[in-house]
Amino acid sequence: MNDDIIRTENVTMRFGGFTALNDVTASFPNGQLTAIIGPNGAGKSTYFNVLSGAFPPSEGRLIFEGKDITGTPQHKFARLGIAKSFQITNVFPELSALENVRIAIQALEKRFDFWTPRGQLTDMEHRAADFLDLVGLHTHKLKQASNLAHGEQRALEIALALACQPRLLLLDEPTAGMSPEETMTMVDLICELASDRTVILVEHKMKLVMGISQHLIVLHHGEVLAEGKPDDIRNNDEVRRVYLGQGKH
Amino acid sequence: MNMSNLTGTITKNRVLVVFAFLLIFPFLAPYEALATDVLIYGLYALGLNLVFGYMGVLSFGHAAFFGVGAYGTGIAMVHFGVHWVPSIFIGILMAGLTAMIMGAMAIRTKGIYFAMVTLALAQCVYYIVYHMGELSGGEDGLTGVSLKTVDLGFTTLNIIREPLSKYYLVLGFVMVAIFIFSRIINSPFGSVLEAIRENENRAQACGYDVKLTKWVAFSISGLFCGLAGALSAIHLSVVPIESLHYHQSGLAVMMALLGGMGTFFGPFIGAMAFLMLEDIITTMTSHWQLFLGAIFMIFVLFFPRGIWGSILHWISRR
Numbered sequence: 001m002n003d004d005i006i007r008t009e010n011v012t013m014r015f016g017g018f019t020a021l022n023d024v025t026a027s028f029p030n031g032q033l034t035a036i037i038g039p040n041g042a043g044k045s046t047y048f049n050v051l052s053g054a055f056p057p058s059e060g061r062l063i064f065e066g067k068d069i070t071g072t073p074q075h076k077f078a079r080l081g082i083a084k085s086f087q088i089t090n091v092f093p094e095l096s097a098l099e100n101v102r103i104a105i106q107a108l109e110k111r112f113d114f115w116t117p118r119g120q121l122t123d124m125e126h127r128a129a130d131f132l133d134l135v136g137l138h139t140h141k142l143k144q145a146s147n148l149a150h151g152e153q154r155a156l157e158i159a160l161a162l163a164c165q166p167r168l169l170l171l172d173e174p175t176a177g178m179s180p181e182e183t184m185t186m187v188d189l190i191c192e193l194a195s196d197r198t199v200i201l202v203e204h205k206m207k208l209v210m211g212i213s214q215h216l217i218v219l220h221h222g223e224v225l226a227e228g229k230p231d232d233i234r235n236n237d238e239v240r241r242v243y244l245g246q247g248k249h
Numbered sequence: 250m251n252m253s254n255l256t257g258t259i260t261k262n263r264v265l266v267v268f269a270f271l272l273i274f275p276f277l278a279p280y281e282a283l284a285t286d287v288l289i290y291g292l293y294a295l296g297l298n299l300v301f302g303y304m305g306v307l308s309f310g311h312a313a314f315f316g317v318g319a320y321g322t323g324i325a326m327v328h329f330g331v332h333w334v335p336s337i338f339i340g341i342l343m344a345g346l347t348a349m350i351m352g353a354m355a356i357r358t359k360g361i362y363f364a365m366v367t368l369a370l371a372q373c374v375y376y377i378v379y380h381m382g383e384l385s386g387g388e389d390g391l392t393g394v395s396l397k398t399v400d401l402g403f404t405t406l407n408i409i410r411e412p413l414s415k416y417y418l419v420l421g422f423v424m425v426a427i428f429i430f431s432r433i434i435n436s437p438f439g440s441v442l443e444a445i446r447e448n449e450n451r452a453q454a455c456g457y458d459v460k461l462t463k464w465v466a467f468s469i470s471g472l473f474c475g476l477a478g479a480l481s482a483i484h485l486s487v488v489p490i491e492s493l494h495y496h497q498s499g500l501a502v503m504m505a506l507l508g509g510m511g512t513f514f515g516p517f518i519g520a521m522a523f524l525m526l527e528d529i530i531t532t533m534t535s536h537w538q539l540f541l542g543a544i545f546m547i548f549v550l551f552f553p554r555g556i557w558g559s560i561l562h563w564i565s566r567r
């Protein structure tokens with residue numbers, strides 16, 4: 001075994017004639033928080049979707065824990081141990097926060113149980129409540145997801161991802177659209193989560209990411225512009241040019 | 250006890266509530282045969298509601314399951330002399346098989362395309378049965394599905410002479426189906442259906458095989474509609490070719506919408522409202538379709554939750 005949890009080999013992703021990712025080879029160290037950064041339109045979300053199984057790449061391979069998982073259907077990723085939170089909030093809006101997470105837990109245990117009454121699923125409910133505690137939603141268990149504030153929905157989204165007990169957690173711009181206070185809370189949560197699992201974080205705010213990540217991959221025009229430790233990236237001339245040329249973030 | 254406690258109690262004991270109501274229903278309905286129709290169509294709309302209301306997938310092809318259930322039962326009885334009880338199960342199984350095949354083809358598509366594909370596939374079933382004239386009776390339908398008496402051991406029901414006996418015979422089957430249905434929607438599988446309705450993408454990301462789940466739900470739905478068809482064959486003693494027509498598919502959709510899709514009582518309330526209105530209005534005018542259209546428009550525009558859905562909503566907001 002090597003110490004990369006996941007890597008892509010020569011991954012290319014095309015949408016019609018447009019190449020959103022071009023020959024991306026990169027690896028993500030086990031147990032670390034790696035951030036994928038780059039300006040808007042760089043291909044971060046596309047890359048994220050390849051890593052999380054939503055898009056099978058047009059070319060290239062995806063290797064998780066040494067196994068080639070290219071083309072594995074999306075629903076099997078959660079069972080492999082890869083979970084994600086989406087850039088756009090993606091929860092079950094009319095269900096309670098608790099039921100949201102309980103359903104996510106159930107996905108690993110009872111997918112085709114037609115007979116057990118839901119009232120007997122208290123064990124799952126307890127575990128769901130624990131995940132809500134972890135992301136700071138313990139006071140909102142019975143609230144309908146669509147009635148939660150934006151930041152709370154983002155937190156719920158992360159609880160949904162955690163519910164499949166992933167070894168690899170993928171987060172796409174978890175602070176998108178958040179107030180500064182909400183962002184601080186979220187950053188704390190991400191650091192906490194990263195302390196005992198591998199996390200890949202997509203973010204276009206370079207400042208936010210520099211302080212918390214151990215490894216960085218910079219995308220630009222669908223290609224890897226730079227890769228390395230935060231200090232190396234900070235001092236990389238090309239990265240500075242891309243970010244300064246693009247305006248403030 | 251306030252109103253939302255009351256609805257809570259009703260929901261918790263929903264099978265008993267339905268049972269109690271259906272036991273006395275023939276004495277409230279204008280006549281027994283109409284009450285039996287309500288049972289059969291309520292069950293039919295209930296079956297559709299599993300995919301339409303609970304999973305959020307609109308099918309316009311459920312007549313295929315109703316019709317195949319009816320023809321399967323009828324053909325087994327008329328042409329093969331099979332006893333009526335196993336005949337009903339033959340009808341159910343054939344409907345389930347039809348649903349498995351149609352579902353396998355249709356689940357590749359979503360939304361309106363799913364509705365269109367199921368409609369087209371159900372039309373194929375219509376033409377196949379239509380052209381199997383020797384077995385199905387073609388456009389005249391299948392006649393002679395006669396069940397005159399049912400020996401219960403302690404007593405014999407003369408179901409031709411006594412419409413009330415026939416009602417309770419049908420009710421026996423419908424109650425078992427309602428009990429099973431209630432268990433299914435209250436099971437973990439039931440919550441997966443809700444998850445798919447709420448957010449298919451998220452359900453997929455959580456690890457649910459959405460296509461497989463849809464196919465299974467569609468097939469189960471076909472079993473319930475197949476039973477409804479089988480019971481209708483016994484109730485009417487004939488299977489008209491219209492039971493496979495797309496009008497028949499539309500009926501289930503309308504009844505579910507009218508009563509309240511995705512609610513437990515909705516399909517039965519919808520079937521009851523529909524059939525009783527039809528019964529009253531057709532005695533007054535031949536323009537029932539016009540009234541139906543108007544009633545339907547009013548519901549779609551002003552009460553999109555349907556009768557029972559609106560009541561539940563109104564109570565929960567007080």
Ligand SMILES: Nc1ncnc2c1ncn2[C@@H]1O[C@H](COP(=O)(O)OP(=O)(O)O)[C@@H](O)[C@H]1O
Nearest residue numbers: 015018020038039040041042043044045046047
């Ligand atoms: N499904 C899609 N179809 C067509 N083009 C897409 C699709 N998804 C992304 N793109 C294009 O790929 C490029 C990269 O997009 P994206 O990965 O979302 O960038 P980022 O997340 O870095 O802002 C953009 O130019 C975008 O328009």
Ligand SMILES: [Mg+2]
Nearest residue numbers: 044045046087
């Ligand atoms: Mg993006």
